Amino acid sequence: MDLHIFIQQLVNGLVLGSVYGLIAIGYTMVYGIIGMINFAHGDVYMVSAYLSAIAIALLSIFGIASAPFIIFVVLIFTIIITSCYGWTIERVAYRPLRGSTRLAPLISAIGMSLFLQNYVQLSQGASTQGVPNLIKGNLRIGEGNDFVQITYAQGFIVISAIFGMLILNFIIQKTSMGRQCRATQQDRTMAGLLGINTDRIISTVFVLGSAMAALAGVLVTLNYGTFDFYIGFITGVKAFTAAVLGGIGSLPGAILGGIVLGMSESLFSGFINTDYKDVFAFCLLVLILIFRPSGILGKPEVEKV
Amino acid sequence: MDNNAILNVAHLNIKFGGIIALKDINFHVPRASITALIGPNGAGKTTVFNCLTGFYKGGPGSKLTLSSKNKSNNLVEMLGEGFKLQDFINPPAFVKRIYFKMFGGTHLVCRAGLARTFQNNRLFEEMSVVENLLVAQHMSLEKSLLKGVFQTKDYLESQERALDKAHDWLKFFKLDKRANDIAGELPYGEQKRLEIARAMCTSPELLCLDEPAAGLNPAESAELSELIIRLRDEHRISVLIIEHDMHLVMKIADHIVVLNYGEVLFDGTPAEVRNSSKVIDAYLGKE
Incomplete structure (x- = not known):
């Protein structure tokens, strides 16, 4: 086992994991507040990848070539429009079903996911799309053939993911809005009795989750450069796995779960087999759920008597 | 209808399937006073609270008026009541109904100045x-x-x-x-x-307490009644209280409403309630 390959895979895993973590935040927040799995969340991420490509195309029409400026505008544009998607999905597909059985919004979420995939396929075409590489260059540590390579794009992903998570954590822990979110999560009826408009808080949670997915979408598009209408499915399932792994409903758990999943996946594909990396990821999930059903950081549910 | 009352409950009724839980309840809560709601178990006391805060919707004809923050609030309308036939020929009423259906709910009752607590503690733990x-x-x-x-x-x-x-x-x-x-x-x-x-932090004018003394020892219970009296005297809060501890009720209440089998059995001052044969019959059974 070569050390430099090991470190290289850890770096790749960290990059992959921070993307999973960002998307997992959306799953875990929605689950925490209304107890449903938003299966359309992976497709929100896919939509954001297309939106970032559209933004890059629009900017190039106006002849803007400065990479930092493009990245900045693309981030703002994508986050805002994707948040609107998140808000609309909640308003159209989930709110009318509030108060019905637990399964109803789940089915509605699957429908929403299929709708988004087909809507993007029809409007943007089924073929794989690409964007030019905006962040060029890399950092090499080591000499000769034994080196660890970190592209600037990878560095950018990790730094912006950490930054995004810090902002979100600040919103949840320190602002009045975040306090209302936490109150609604713990006891929705009581929050309503204290004058909190719980419907608005739930919308806010969808908006925040979608904004994080949008950040992930832009970062992945900038790094890999290609995407199609189907990327939301597998990434969504992986991110959901990360959320369950870390303990669904827990925000730090989602991030930790994402990083654990990303690192173990990339170590497995680096040293054992690339084709079976998904199998390994889900085996890990099964094992953790057997030995720790509430996830790494999740609290076991205590039945009140 | 009493103009000085902070809360007017009129013709409140509710059915669960075939069971009539509340049948034409009428009472009012005078401003800056303590009103107790008492009655045997299952008389419908908590159901009244649940209708006020929107967990249950009162049946047709129910009227709940909260006169607080210098206006008269129609609680049934705020909680999003069902469409009526006459709404379809009255566009303003129709628009109002749709508005409260979409944006109404428990939180508006709280913002109108009514706060409540539960029998069991529901803090954000x-x-x-x-x-x-x-x-x-x-x-x-x-x-x-x-x-x-x-x-x-x-x-x-x-x-x-x-x-x-x-x-x-x-x-x-x-x-x-x-x-x-x-x-x-x-x-x-x-x-x-x-x-x-926490309920007081929402700046309410009417505070609804559901069995606040349940599970407290006599010293704690005495301390609590002291605090409730101070709320009324120092902060001019109107209190509607459900309580089984009769010592506490008789000590602090200005006005008592007795419920039995979903109906108002008696409505009067503590002294009147103590001497009412109807109330004694309901609690202890007829001789």
Whole structure:
């Protein structure tokens, strides 16, 4: 086992994991507040990848070539429009079903996911799309053939993911809005009795989750450069796995779960087999759920008597 | 209808399947007074509270009027009542109905000035005591998310005011030493007081307490009744209280409404209730 390959895979895993973590935040927040799995969340991420490509195309029409400026505008544009998607999905597909059985919004979420995939396929075409590489260059540590390579794009992903998570954590822990979110999560009826408009808080949670997915979408598009209408499915399932792994409903758990999943996946594909990396990821999930059903950081549910 | 009353309940009725839980309930709560709602188990006391706060919807003809914050609030309408036939020929009423169907709900009742507590404690157990009180004051805090993120001057000032108010109420309920403890770790009696403190932080004019003394020892119970009387005298809060502890009720209530089998059995002062043969029959059975 070569050390430099090991470190290289850890770096790749960290990059992959921070993307999973960002998307997992959306799953875990929605689950925490209304107890449903938003299966359309992976497709929100896919939509954001297309939106970032559209933004890059629009900017190039106006002849803007400065990479930092493009990245900045693309981030703002994508986050805002994707948040609107998140808000609309909640308003159209989930709110009318509030108060019905637990399964109803789940089915509605699957429908929403299929709708988004087909809507993007029809409007943007089924073929794989690409964007030019905006962040060029890399950092090499080591000499000769034994080196660890970190592209600037990878560095950018990790730094912006950490930054995004810090902002979100600040919103949840320190602002009045975040306090209302936490109150609604713990006891929705009581929050309503204290004058909190719980419907608005739930919308806010969808908006925040979608904004994080949008950040992930832009970062992945900038790094890999290609995407199609189907990327939301597998990434969504992986991110959901990360959320369950870390303990669904827990925000730090989602991030930790994402990083654990990303690192173990990339170590497995680096040293054992690339084709079976998904199998390994889900085996890990099964094992953790057997030995720790509430996830790494999740609290076991205590039945009140 | 009494004009001085803060809450008027008229023709309140509700059915669960074939069971008539409340049948034409009429009573009012005078302003700045303590009104007790008593009755044997299953008489429908908590159901009245649930109708006030929107967990149940009163049947047709129910009228709940809360006269607070200088206006008269129709609670049934606020909670999003069903469409009526005459709405379809009256566009303003129709629009209003749709508005409250979409945006109405429990939170509007609270903002109109009615706060309630539950029989069992429903604190936000994972938050600290002072945070529980801040949640209740979110209406007076700067709501803009961006202002919160950038911690602007307005935001910090409003937060400061909210903290001051929270500390005032903590002092009132003798919880000021507990401000930074986790709410779920307080002893039972303190949790009960914290629930009332949190309700008071929403700046209500009518406070509905559901069995506040249940599970308290005699000393704690006496302390609580003292606090409720001070709320009425010092803060001019109207209180509607459900309680089984008759000593407490007789000591603090200005006015008692007795329910039995979903109907108002008696309505009068504590002395009148004590001497009413109807009430004694309902509680102890006929001789």
